[in-house]
Amino acid sequence: MARIRLLDERTANQIAAGEVVERPASVVKELVENALDAQAKRIVVEVSGGGRELVRVTDDGIGMVPEDARLALQRHATSKIRTAEDLNAITTLGFRGEALPSIAAVSQFELITRPHDQLAGYRILAEGGQIVAEGEHGCPAGTRVTVRDLFFNVPARLKYLKTNATELAQIGDILTRLALANPEVAFRFQSGQAQVFATPGTGDLTAAVAALLGREMAKELLPVDYRNDAARVHGFVGRPTIARAGRSHQYFFVNRRAVRTIAARYALEEAYAHLLPNGRYPVCILFIEVEPHEVDVNVHPTKAEVRFQRDREVRAAVYQAARHALGAALLIPGTEVTADGEVRVPDRAEEKAALQRGWVPPGAGRPGEGGGRAAPPPWRVSAGGPGGQTTAREPVQAYLPAGGLQAALAQRAAEEAAAAVPAVDLAEATLVPRSAEPGELIRALRPLGQVHRSYIACDGPEGLYLIDQHAAHERIFFERLYAAAQEQATAVQRLLFPLTLDLTPAQMAIWQENAAIFAESGFEAEPFGGNTLLIHGVPAGLGTDHVARLVCDFLDRLQEDQVAPGTPVTDRRRRVLAAMAACKAAIKARDPLQPEDIAALLSDLAACASPETCPHGRPTVICVSISELEKRFKR
Numbered sequence: 001m002a003r004i005r006l007l008d009e010r011t012a013n014q015i016a017a018g019e020v021v022e023r024p025a026s027v028v029k030e031l032v033e034n035a036l037d038a039q040a041k042r043i044v045v046e047v048s049g050g051g052r053e054l055v056r057v058t059d060d061g062i063g064m065v066p067e068d069a070r071l072a073l074q075r076h077a078t079s080k081i082r083t084a085e086d087l088n089a090i091t092t093l094g095f096r097g098e099a100l101p102s103i104a105a106v107s108q109f110e111l112i113t114r115p116h117d118q119l120a121g122y123r124i125l126a127e128g129g130q131i132v133a134e135g136e137h138g139c140p141a142g143t144r145v146t147v148r149d150l151f152f153n154v155p156a157r158l159k160y161l162k163t164n165a166t167e168l169a170q171i172g173d174i175l176t177r178l179a180l181a182n183p184e185v186a187f188r189f190q191s192g193q194a195q196v197f198a199t200p201g202t203g204d205l206t207a208a209v210a211a212l213l214g215r216e217m218a219k220e221l222l223p224v225d226y227r228n229d230a231a232r233v234h235g236f237v238g239r240p241t242i243a244r245a246g247r248s249h250q251y252f253f254v255n256r257r258a259v260r261t262i263a264a265r266y267a268l269e270e271a272y273a274h275l276l277p278n279g280r281y282p283v284c285i286l287f288i289e290v291e292p293h294e295v296d297v298n299v300h301p302t303k304a305e306v307r308f309q310r311d312r313e314v315r316a317a318v319y320q321a322a323r324h325a326l327g328a329a330l331l332i333p334g335t336e337v338t339a340d341g342e343v344r345v346p347d348r349a350e351e352k353a354a355l356q357r358g359w360v361p362p363g364a365g366r367p368g369e370g371g372g373r374a375a376p377p378p379w380r381v382s383a384g385g386p387g388g389q390t391t392a393r394e395p396v397q398a399y400l401p402a403g404g405l406q407a408a409l410a411q412r413a414a415e416e417a418a419a420a421v422p423a424v425d426l427a428e429a430t431l432v433p434r435s436a437e438p439g440e441l442i443r444a445l446r447p448l449g450q451v452h453r454s455y456i457a458c459d460g461p462e463g464l465y466l467i468d469q470h471a472a473h474e475r476i477f478f479e480r481l482y483a484a485a486q487e488q489a490t491a492v493q494r495l496l497f498p499l500t501l502d503l504t505p506a507q508m509a510i511w512q513e514n515a516a517i518f519a520e521s522g523f524e525a526e527p528f529g530g531n532t533l534l535i536h537g538v539p540a541g542l543g544t545d546h547v548a549r550l551v552c553d554f555l556d557r558l559q560e561d562q563v564a565p566g567t568p569v570t571d572r573r574r575r576v577l578a579a580m581a582a583c584k585a586a587i588k589a590r591d592p593l594q595p596e597d598i599a600a601l602l603s604d605l606a607a608c609a610s611p612e613t614c615p616h617g618r619p620t621v622i623c624v625s626i627s628e629l630e631k632r633f634k635r
């Protein structure tokens with residue numbers, strides 16, 4: 001007997017819904033894209049319950065006549081392409097004719113629509129994809145789609161959704177991208193009773209950026225416009241000072257479509273290669289324009305990732321665009337602006353040298369002296385040698401982004417310090433011997449003094465011990481903050497002048513979701529209208545210099561933190577926040593220490609639960625054994 005049969009329309013729609021409609025944010029994306037394709041000038045998006053109770057998108061676009069409205073709910077019904085050839089030159093956001101039937105299949109769905117030249121509107125009501133009522137309906141010109149109880153008939157999907165705040169953050173992120181791509185359209189985004197953002201719709205990108213990302217960020221953007229054979233790249237790149245701990249603020253558009261493009265992302269980050277320390281990511285709002293037939297947007301049903309035919313040229317255009325903007329802002333030493341406005345960016349080798357010149361800490365001598373500086377210190381390249389762990393970056397990256405320029409400076413200083421003392425081959429140096437309990441061992445050390453104002457040298461049972469003062473202090477501070485947060489007993493330093501912080505809608509949603517973690521970790525903060533946060537108090541000892549950066553970095557981290565549902569995240573986040581705060585607050589390499597500071601640092605470190613590493617997993621202490629010393633002295 002034949003076993004193969006065609007699926008009925010409803011089943012097919014449900015399967016398609018699985019691909020197109022992943023979460024409330026996908027509904028918002030599809031509906032807003034339809035409104036944009038319908039040439040709307042004003043789009044209002046209302047959600048409640050993170051979008052699972054209600055998503056409503058109202059536009060003033062061209063509307064549909066009743067026959068079209070009914071057809072729109074059928075699969076592969078689209079007004080945007082007719083034949084497969086049209087696929088080669090798509091200029092609309094939609095073309096599959098899958099969104100409306102897919103969304104209707106998994107919700108309580110209502111479509112009300114009227115073309116401008118019709119007197120009466122039309123309304124269709126569907127439940128789980130079945131039309132249950134339809135007929136004439138009075139309404140303004142345009143279209144309103146209301147989606148209630150998303151996934152009411154797909155419990156498996158419902159379970160998969162995250163908290164309302166997280167879903168809301170995703171919606172905010174997608175809408176931000178759509179609104180940036182369409183500054184000539186006025187967007188209003190409403191969550192429950194609160195207005196999250198509203199863009200003016202004047203066509204001015206800067207005004208849209210200010211409305212969406214905050215005025216502080218808008219001020220730090222550099223305009224970009226560059227063109228080669230294959231592409232035009234325009235928009236903004238951020239000054240290095242506003243680089244983030246994650247990629248949440250990289251907005252790429254290809255032919256006005258918000259996309260993910262690994263090619264462009266790499267090119268952008270390459271352009272910042274020597275301007276940002278490890279773990280910091282540039283901000284950008286970049287529009288890439290290529291011939292429609294030279295880009296494939298048909299890679300995936302939700303059209304998130306695109307592929308360029310002339311990949312190499314497009315990368316080059318992005319790279320050059322960013323380099324010229326950065327160079328023009330005279331951020332790159334050696335950049336020249338000629339009389340006719342032409343910007344000459346130095347090549348990478350020159351630039352690296354220039355930056356290194358700029359970064360030599362005072363009193364550390366000039367490059368070229370000391371010989372060893374040009375080549376990497378031998379212990380850095382020796383694979384697997386325990387000493388190599390002092391610069392192992394990968395595990396650190398995986399756990400926590402590096403701590404900004406200060407940390408980069410500290411690291412460079414540390415590398416130079418190591419390079420300037422070629423006498424000790426640290427490839428042979430061992431970590432603290434495992435025989436002794438680490439706390440006990442540290443208590444037994446006799447401090448000798450500071451080396452390069454970065455390391456504390458000590459005499460100890462197995463030989464010469466070196467303690468990384470920054471890593472050690474980070475460990476101490478981390479354990480204190482974390483323990484206090486767990487017990488909800490963090491000492492708070494109240495600020496005389498509260499700090500205000502402009503957040504993005506997505507960040508604000510994440511802050512709200514994690515307000516308890518901030519509170520128990522010693523941050524006293526409250527929303528201050530719109531997406532502004534007012535900070536009144538910080539954990540004692542943190543200081544106020546890095547607070548804004550720290551809060552933003554932490555929110556960025558959480559935005560990228562994809563946690564499987566059901567995972568207990570509070571404690572993990574508490575730990576990440578404590579580690580980030582510790583990194584900011586800790587004494588740095590190059591900070592001079594008095595003997596009593598050193599004694600206090602050692603005894604605090606000895607009292608730690610895990611004194612042998614910093615919160616990122618780097619060692620705090622290394623040992624150059626007596627036998628290694630003897631070998632070096634050829635005894």
Ligand SMILES: Nc1ncnc2c1ncn2[C@@H]1O[C@H](COP(=O)(O)OP(=O)(O)O)[C@@H](O)[C@H]1O
Pocket residue numbers: 030034035038059061062063064072077078079080093094095096097098099100101143
């Ligand atoms: N907001 C809207 N205004 C006018 N027409 C719309 C709107 N939303 C959908 N449509 C019509 O319904 C059709 C089907 O929409 P959809 O299922 O999203 O598929 P697609 O956008 O891929 O064509 C569209 O091609 C368009 O003609």
Ligand SMILES: [Mg+2]
Pocket residue numbers: 030033034093094095097099100
């Ligand atoms: Mg569509």
